[in-house]
Amino acid sequence: MDVSTETQDNAPRRRGRRPAGEDTRRALLEAARRSFAENGFAGATVRAMATEAGVDAAMVNHWFGGKEGLFAAAMELPVDPKQISEMLLTGPLEEMGERIVRTFLGVWDGAGGGAFVALMRSASSNENAARMLREFISTMVFGPIAKRVGPDRPDLRASLCGTQIAGLGMVRYVIKLEPLASADHDTLATSVGPNLQRYLTGDLGL
Template identity: 60%
Template sequence: MSASRPSPPEPADAASPGRRRGRRAGGADTREALLAAARSEFAERGYEGATVRRIADRAGVDAAMVNHWFGGKDALFTASLDLPMDPEAILEQVLPGDPERIGERIVAMFLQVWDGAGGGPLVAMIRSVAAHPDAARMMREFVSRVILGRFVGAVAPDRPDERAALCATQILGLGMVRYVLRLEPLASADHPAVVAAIAPTIQRYLTGSLDG
């Protein structure tokens, strides 16, 4: 009987000298290492500057682990902020349908996500943003690029950055008043009432004229 052939050693990544040899054992430790690395990279480089490769190298794992655990950069960014939402699921829920009613779908979706989580993660996020510049930078990029920027890109006729910023004033303002300040009657208003009050402004910011 011939001897079994030994497995070849795993090659080191010459382009990434800081990566440890071999792979981190799979499991929760890999996920937590990726989250820690992502928070550092996003804080230092911003959403655009941070790459999946850099995050994986910093965590000491293969870049494929990002897709395995999170499905991609957007979802990893969301997880690093500890927000109870999946950007892709939000887009799939909101984008299909009449573009002239997307404001209604956006407000309804945010209310559904925030109320489903009891508002807790949003309150923690706002407090973190107020106290830490890095957290504020990450949240700005999350709102402007990962979520609202993609809505705007799909329906806006012009001035996408301005439109995304204007939408953010309404969405984040709603979150602050409803879940942090708990200002009545908005804090306890039902979803249809909130949608009816705020969606027309969101819709104008997305698809209407910004010149008056």
């Protein structure tokens, strides 16, 4: 959360005058959005995005901590997807489903839910945003996890996890259906976790 506030906007410390680097930082985010959308996460290069924005590639590390952080900022994600993967892979395998629920709820509730609503609005009206969400699920979060822990069909398992997590966010923050919208994290980890666990490590019946 602190990371996000820091990288998204330093306004609280700088209000009143615009720092020299702000325009180039904004230009870099625009170049990143365009390039990630056109080339995908793997195809987009930090060097090309930096060149397009007229900044040194080293500034990407300085401002965003690397390519993943730049992607997160370009998508207006509240946290870096690399951090999410690390959190999910730390701890017992059989509790991974519950951990996924707790991690996402922590990130989303921490950001007030509004970031998720904005993401869904973008994804459902803009193919570039949809593509970035695809990358987020498949390349950054659930793809690597399913490849590591899934007994078979990692790509299908990753997309099944995507259905449960995207739907959890939809019902909690967009549709706001009770009692789920105000259920505590323990209730949701216990009720939703085993379903994610089956998608990751269970028998899919196929």
